[in-house]
Amino acid sequence: EVGESLNFIEHIVEEDLRNGYTKAELRFRFPPEPNGYLHIGHASSICLNFGLGLRYNAPVNLRFDDTNPAKEEQEYVDAIKKDVEWLGYTWDTERYASDYFQQLYDWAVLLIKEGKAYVDSQSSEEMAKQKGTPTEAGIDSPFRNRTVEENLTLFEGMRRGDYEEGTHVLRAKIDMKSSNMLMRDPIMYRVLHKSHHRTNTDWCIYPMYDWTHGESDYIEQVSHSLCTLEFAMHRELYDWFLDQVTDPKKLRPKQREFARRNLSHTVVSKRKLLQLVEQNAVNGWDDPRMPTISGLRRRGFTPESIKNFVNTIGIAKRENLIDVSLLEFHAREHLNKIAPRVMGVLNPLKLVILNYEGEEEWLEAENNPEDETAGFRKVPFSRELYIEQEDFKEEANRKFFRLKLGGEVRLKNGYIIKAESCTKDTEGNILEVLCTYDPKSKSGSGTEESLRKVKGTLHWVSIKHAVEAEVRLYDRLFTDESPDTHKDKDFMEFINPESLKVITGYLEPSLKSAQVGDRVQFQRLGYFCVDPDTTSEKLVFNRTVGLRDVWAK
Ligand code: ATP
Ligand code: MG
Ligand code: MG
Incomplete structure (x- = not known):
């Protein structure tokens, strides 16, 4: 592969291979939390991890980071699997952090026995007050020096369901003076009397992200755990937790960070996308205006166009905003090659x-x-x-x-x-x-x-032969380039009231037999695809993109 340039994550892997890792040790994972549908930002992470798998012929796990039953659902698990498959990737094994709840619990007991974890019985407000600030040391909890026996008894009680939510947490005993706030006795477990989509009511304590993620990587023997930049400060804690359990004969995972990808005129955060869905600003997660993989699919984007986009923007060390017109450019470029030309009048x-x-x-x-x-x-x-x-x-x-x-x-x-x-x-x-x-x-x-x-x-179309169809024309969902970056305004205030226009189109009769998902070019108008709302009585088309970038100056 002469002349091909590696991204900085690939350089890290290459260097590890030079310094003693074998190719057989390489293993990656894509770790979504099933609390929403995947979006275009996730596509970057998917292409990075699965791309590494393909490059090094290494396994890539699909790991559901399912430690928060309050927000996670089977519907999201199913949607995520469908989207990863649609993008064209095959995972080695399907894993769930919840599969490791017992192992994580056993390790937590071990930490308690070694005096490295304790049950804190203060309110979260009290704990927050004692945390201090980055320049000011934190204050020890009055429960920090509980005996091992007392901690074990309380933690077992937490696990049995003896306590209400918010009464006790398990904390790692690290350093209340650390300059890294995350190291100031982070919470490992909280009580949550919630049923989990996989473990049902087996558990009423749930492990926190930091305690779960590195240990899951270790259990799966993931060599490179790639995450986004906001976890850079978590790396020290990731390593500390691994230090407590790692067998020196086994591979020790390493966390490395890359920049989150942001797309213009939209939001890429499951929480915000859920808000759009719940407040009916769109018609569901797969609304063709959504930056979700399922929305883009329904809109008519091809997996190739999404992957070409993701590979063009590459992997970065700093966050920035990518213009959505670049994504549309890649849609046009691929559809131009594959979409049959037809005539329709709007x-x-x-x-x-x-x-x-x-x-x-x-x-x-x-x-x-x-x-x-x-x-x-x-x-x-x-x-x-x-x-x-x-x-x-x-x-x-x-x-x-x-x-x-x-x-x-x-x-x-x-x-x-x-x-x-x-x-x-x-x-x-x-x-x-x-x-x-x-x-x-x-x-x-x-x-x-x-x-x-x-x-x-x-x-043109012949009037007496024309097939009528509902045609849905889309525009940007938000009028602002970065709707969720304004200090004084909520992103919902920037919703474009004209993001969807529904009209009747008159199409050449060959389209009578068009199937859901078919993509065509309406000559001189743009690329369109058949929407799943289509019935035997009514054809429905979505405009994927126009032929030219009308937003370009
Ligand atoms: P969200 O805020 O949308 O929920 P998240 O990071 O909490 O994002 P996860 O389900 O935890 O969502 O993400 C799975 C993987 O995808 C993680 O490794 C995460 O870092 C990565 N990822 C999520 N959003 C982006 C993005 N915008 N750009 C690149 N990678 C992302
Ligand atoms: Mg996450
Ligand atoms: Mg999240």
């Missing part, structure tokens, strides 16, 4: 070809000029057609390469027509355009007239 204007005498005829149309294997189809032509309202003006300057009175255009795959006149209602709105056509100018017929160049080519 703002119809009736056009009558006065000198067309036939009933109808079927014209040959190329499915995809970018793909030789895509073949041809037939589209019906008749005397009455729809064109787009924007494609006709009574008068226009020379730069208007569409139809104007006295002017000519070619109808895509069909004939050259000339606008002779138009009819209007009493308010002056144009009702129909009356044209004549040149019968010898049929595209592909090889005649001199068929080769004649005219300035514009329009898409």
Whole structure:
């Protein structure tokens, strides 16, 4: 792979391989918390971890970080698995932090016995007050020096369910003077009388993230535990917890951090996305306006376009904002190669070809000029057609390469027509355009007239053959570039009231048989895909992206 550049995480792995790790020791994991659907930020983490797995032929676990039963659900587990698979990745084993609850408990007992953990019976407010500040040492809890016996008895009682929530916690006894606030006797367990989606009511104490994550990595023998930058300060604690349990003969995982990815004009946080769902700002997690993987899929994005986007932005050491137009660029680029071309009219204007005498005829149309294997189809032509309202003006300057009175255009795959006149209602709105056509100018017929160049080519549909469809046009979900970074305003205040527009489109009849998920290019309009709301009675299309970036300056 000459000339290929490695990201800084890959450099770390390469260096470890030079310094004694064997390839067989490499193992990675993608560790989502099942408290929401995956979003485009997660795609970066997925591509990083699974990409490393592919590069080094190393196993990658899918590990559900399911330690907070208050927020986690089976629905989210299922959605996450579907999304990772759809992106094209295969995990080695499916793991759950909850599988390790007993092991974690046993290790916690060990820590108590070694005098390295104690039960604190203060309120969380009291504990917070004693934490101190980064420049001011914390104060020891009055329970810090409980005896091992007392701690064991209390912790067993916590586990049995003898105590209410908030009465006791288990804390690691580390250092209340540490300059790293996370090292000031962090909580390892809290009482939670909540049923868990996998362990049901087996447990009424649940381990905290820091206590769980590193130990889970160790149990699975993950070599490189990659997480986002906000965990950089947690690394010291991650290492401290590992020090307590690591067998020197076994591999010791290492945590390394990379920057979270943020996308413009949206929010990438499950908590905020849940808020959008719960407050009905969108129609569910897979609403095509959502930056979730399921939303992007429903919108018509391909896995390839998402992966190309993620690989283009790469892995960074600093956070920054990526413009959503880059994601759209990658959608366009891939869809251009794979999406069959079809014709559909979204703002119809009736056009009558006065000198067309036939009933109808079927014209040959190329499915995809970018793909030789895509073949041809037939589209019906008749005397009455729809064109787009924007494609006709009574008068226009020379730069208007569409139809104007006295002017000519070619109808895509069909004939050259000339606008002779138009009819209007009493308010002056144009009702129909009356044209004549040149019968010898049929595209592909090889005649001199068929080769004649005219300035514009329009898409169209035959009115009597047209299939009506509901067409959903999307715009940015937020009017602001970074809606959740304002100090004085909530991100919900920036919701774009015009992010969804539903119209009726008139489509060529080949689309009658379109299946949910099919992606097409409506010529001159953009890329569209068939929405799952489609029934045998009604076709529903989503616009994935327009043909050009209308937001570019
Ligand atoms: P959220 O705030 O959306 O819940 P999270 O980090 O809590 O994000 P997890 O389910 O814990 O979500 O994430 C699984 C993995 O994906 C973690 O390793 C996390 O660091 C990574 N990840 C989450 N969001 C992003 C992002 N925006 N960019 C890159 N990686 C991310
Ligand atoms: Mg997390
Ligand atoms: Mg989270």
